[in-house]
Amino acid sequence: MKTHLGFIMALLTLTGVAEAKLVKKTVDYRQGVTVLEGYLAYDDAFKGKRPGVLVLHEWNGLGTYVKHRVEQLARLGYVAFGADIYGKGIRPATPEAAAREAAKYRGADRSLLRERGLAGLDELRKQPNVDAGRLAAIGYCFGGTAVLELARSGADLKGVVSFHGGLDTPNPADARNIRAKVLVFHGADDPHVPPPQVAAFQEEMRKGGVDWQMVFYGGAVHSFTNPDSGNDLSKGVAYNEKADRRSWEAMKLFLAEIFRK
Amino acid sequence: MKTHLGFIMALLTLTGVAEAKLVKKTVDYRQGVTVLEGYLAYDDAFKGKRPGVLVLHEWNGLGTYVKHRVEQLARLGYVAFGADIYGKGIRPATPEAAAREAAKYRGADRSLLRERGLAGLDELRKQPNVDAGRLAAIGYCFGGTAVLELARSGADLKGVVSFHGGLDTPNPADARNIRAKVLVFHGADDPHVPPPQVAAFQEEMRKGGVDWQMVFYGGAVHSFTNPDSGNDLSKGVAYNEKADRRSWEAMKLFLAEIFRK
Numbered sequence: 001m002k003t004h005l006g007f008i009m010a011l012l013t014l015t016g017v018a019e020a021k022l023v024k025k026t027v028d029y030r031q032g033v034t035v036l037e038g039y040l041a042y043d044d045a046f047k048g049k050r051p052g053v054l055v056l057h058e059w060n061g062l063g064t065y066v067k068h069r070v071e072q073l074a075r076l077g078y079v080a081f082g083a084d085i086y087g088k089g090i091r092p093a094t095p096e097a098a099a100r101e102a103a104k105y106r107g108a109d110r111s112l113l114r115e116r117g118l119a120g121l122d123e124l125r126k127q128p129n130v131d132a133g134r135l136a137a138i139g140y141c142f143g144g145t146a147v148l149e150l151a152r153s154g155a156d157l158k159g160v161v162s163f164h165g166g167l168d169t170p171n172p173a174d175a176r177n178i179r180a181k182v183l184v185f186h187g188a189d190d191p192h193v194p195p196p197q198v199a200a201f202q203e204e205m206r207k208g209g210v211d212w213q214m215v216f217y218g219g220a221v222h223s224f225t226n227p228d229s230g231n232d233l234s235k236g237v238a239y240n241e242k243a244d245r246r247s248w249e250a251m252k253l254f255l256a257e258i259f260r261k
Numbered sequence: 262m263k264t265h266l267g268f269i270m271a272l273l274t275l276t277g278v279a280e281a282k283l284v285k286k287t288v289d290y291r292q293g294v295t296v297l298e299g300y301l302a303y304d305d306a307f308k309g310k311r312p313g314v315l316v317l318h319e320w321n322g323l324g325t326y327v328k329h330r331v332e333q334l335a336r337l338g339y340v341a342f343g344a345d346i347y348g349k350g351i352r353p354a355t356p357e358a359a360a361r362e363a364a365k366y367r368g369a370d371r372s373l374l375r376e377r378g379l380a381g382l383d384e385l386r387k388q389p390n391v392d393a394g395r396l397a398a399i400g401y402c403f404g405g406t407a408v409l410e411l412a413r414s415g416a417d418l419k420g421v422v423s424f425h426g427g428l429d430t431p432n433p434a435d436a437r438n439i440r441a442k443v444l445v446f447h448g449a450d451d452p453h454v455p456p457p458q459v460a461a462f463q464e465e466m467r468k469g470g471v472d473w474q475m476v477f478y479g480g481a482v483h484s485f486t487n488p489d490s491g492n493d494l495s496k497g498v499a500y501n502e503k504a505d506r507r508s509w510e511a512m513k514l515f516l517a518e519i520f521r522k
Contacts, residue, residue, distance in 0.1 A: 188463060188475075195460075202449060205479050212479035213507065214449075218466050219473075246474065246518070253510055 020045045022074055027081075028088065031119035037089070038123060039067050039082035041074035051134035051158075051259040052079045052124045056117065056143030056150075058226070059102040061091040065226055066140065073138075076252065079130045083120025085113065085146060102142050108170045110149050117150035121157070134158055134259045136180070138251065139165055141223055144184075151180045158258040159183065161251050163225050167193055167201035175208025182212040183254050185247040187220030191236040215250060217243035281306045283335055288342075289349065292380035298350070299384060300328050300343035302335035312395035312419075312520040313340045313385045317378065317404030317411075319487070320363040322352040326487055327401065334399075337513065340391045344381025346374065346407060363403045369431045371410050378411035382418070395419055395520045397441070399512065400426055402484055405445075412441045420444065420519040422512050424486050428454055428462035436469025443473040444515050446508040448481030452497040476511060478504035 021044040029036050039062060042050075053073045057066040062084045073080035085105060092098040105113040117137070125132045136159045139147035144165015151160045152169065154177035161183045182205065186193060198214075205212040217240065223229040224240040225247060231238050282305040290297050300323060303311075314334050318327040323345045334341035346366060353359040366374040378398070386393045397420045400408035405426015412421045413430065415438035422444045443466065447454060459475075466473040478501065484490040485501040486508060492499050 182479075188473075189467070199456075202477070202479075206450070210479060211503070212449075214477040214479075216463070216475040216477075218443075218463075218471060218475075242472070246514075249514055250511065253507075253514065257507075 020075065022071060024071065024074075027123065029119065029123045031116050035088045036084040036116070036119065037087075038062070038084050038120060039070050040080070040127070041070045042079040042127075042129060043074050043077060046077050049129055049131040050077060050079060051136065051255070052081065052127065052130040052132075053255070054117075054121055054124050054135065054137040054147075055080060055082045056085065056120070056137060056139035056146040057082065058140045058223075059092070059098040059142040061086050061098075061101070063091060065228065066143070069138075069140070072248075076255075078255070079124065079127055081120060081124040081127070083117065083123070085116040085120075085143075106142065106145055106149075106166070110170060113146055113149050114153040117146055118153065118155060121150070121155060136160065136255060136258060138163065140225065141165060148182070148184075151178045151182060153177065154179060159254060161185070161254060163247060164190060164193070164220075164222055167197050169201075169204070172200070172204040172207070175204045175210055178208055178210045181254075181258055182210055183251070184212070184214040185225075185243075185250070186214060186216050187222060187224045187240070187243065188216040188218050189220060189233070190222045190224075192222045215247065217246065219243075281336065283332060285332065285335075288384065290380065290384045292377050296349045297345040297347075297377070297380065299323065299345050299381060300331055301341070301385075301388070302331045303340040303388075303390060304335050304338060307338050310390055310392040311338060311340060312397065312516070313342065313388065313391040313393075314516070315378075315381050315385050315396065315398040315408075316341060316343045317346065317381070317398065317400035317407040318343065319401045319484075320353070320359040320403040322347050322359075322362070324352060326489065327404070330399075330401070333509075337516075339516070340385065340388055342381060342385040342388070344378065344384070346377040346381075346404075367403065367406055367410075367427070371431060374407055374410050375414040378407055379414065379416060382411070382416060397421065397516060397519060399424065401486065402426060409443070409445075412439045412443060414438065415440060420515060422446070422515060424508060425451060425454070425481075425483055428458050430465070433461070433465040433468070436465045436471055439469055439471045442515075442519055443471055444512070445473070445475040446486075446504075446511070447475060447477050448483060448485045448501070448504065449477040449479050450481060450494070451483045451485075453483045476508065478507065480504075 070080040070082040137147040138161040144162030147160040152174035157180040159181040220240040220243040331341040331343040398408040399422040405423030408421040413435035418441040420442040481501040481504040486505040
């Protein structure tokens with residue numbers, strides 16, 4: 001029974017049943033001369049250094065939705081950091097403004113997108129409770145595109161996860177730089193990420209010799225993990241509760257795999 | 262602490278840590294006048310009725326590989342039954358013989374394939390420790406094709422899982438009969454299940470309004486879960502340890518989801 005009790009105590013510690021206290025902080029940091037405002041969260045009940053997960057936001061910038069994801073990851077025991085790609089105070093309020101802002105980063109020159117992603121990763125890495133050898137990045141929509149681009153920069157990441165992100169890139173040859181394991185969650189009916197883009201991405205991964213996986217969710221369109229996306233499939237953007245839950249569970253498995261010592 | 266101990270005891274029971282004793286049996290049963298020889302396994306440490314999982318074999322028939330999968334499922338707490346599609350004693354020993362045997366079932370007329378799958382399902386359902394309302398079917402290669410065809414027959418299944426199965430069917434309209442949730446694991450470089458077949462399958466699922474998911478494993482070819490498949494990718498058939506492990510873990514998540522009460 002002694003062994004069982006030890007096992008149980010270890011389990012309670014691991015699952016943080018003890019006394020979960022979520023620490024949440026807004027963090028100012030810089031990329032070059034630009035001030036960025038990120039969002040950090042971790043659970044104080046976990047002790048010692050632990051893996052860090054960077055979270056990259058949708059095209060409307062670092063807002064409520066992504067902050068909630070950061071907190072969910074913190075509850076899982078990770079140090080989670082919602083990076084800011086756009087800059088402090090830049091939080092587009094309309095789809096038009098968001099499209100304009102996103103376009104600055106995901107055009108033919110992706111260097112600024114990479115720099116901003118790397119700046120967020122550096123900020124995460126230097127947190128005192130982060131195990132710098134165990135880092136991953138996840139991203140939603142625009143942020144999904146961004147984590148893939150971060151991987152293509154050769155960033156020191158164990159893995160990246162894109163949730164309904166755009167898969168196109170002006171730099172397919174850079175797939176050879178990828179050190180991260182790649183996992184892509186894709187709405188099978190997403191009109192914003194059409195079959196030719198999917199095929200090109202798979203070919204890119206193949207040629208780059210990347211460790212990649214891609215999950216197609218039937219009946220899901222763009223932005224399927226965001227409850228604010230409504231339920232009108234004909235718009236090509238809608239929430240899908242099943243695909244949301246399934247992709248989150250699959251992500252948890254993936255993180256457990258890549259962070260295993 | 263009392264709650265925690267209760268939780269722990271429940272956990273130990275659930276995980277079958279107590280005293281796992283695997284019961285394994287060869288079972289003769291019939292479809293029409295044909296005698297079939299299946300393989301049943303369950304863990305005696307689990308009490309009461311529990312979900313049942315049917316396992317359909319590769320083109321060489323019910324052999325060591327699939328029996329091992331049946332035992333793995335039994336250890337997870339399910340009643341697992343390796344059905345026999347071909348008939349007692351029919352276990353092709355060469356690829357040529359296997360191809361000939363498989364061709365009898367997966368041609369334009371799939372009715373015998375469905376009948377044999379349904380006979381296996383009936384045998385599983387009538388086991389005294391099976392919860393008849395919670396059944397699933399998984400299959401490998403030829404068996405992957407077979408579980409999809411079983412789903413198309415309208416069989417009362419919570420879910421089906423195909424591991425590197427062929428996705429073609431002469432009966433795409435029958436997707437409307439599907440009551441099972443569908444999960445397909447696919448080697449992204451599988452030459453035996455080429456992109457046009459994948460596209461047709463996805464379109465079939467879409468039109469049928471099926472709850473479907475499909476996972477692509479980069480670098481994996483046909484038969485990626487079978488350690489006997491060797492490691493020569495150029496043959497289009499090879500073992501892939503990562504894809505094997507990942508697909509098994511993903512299947513566990515799926516079964517937990519579909520069997521949740």
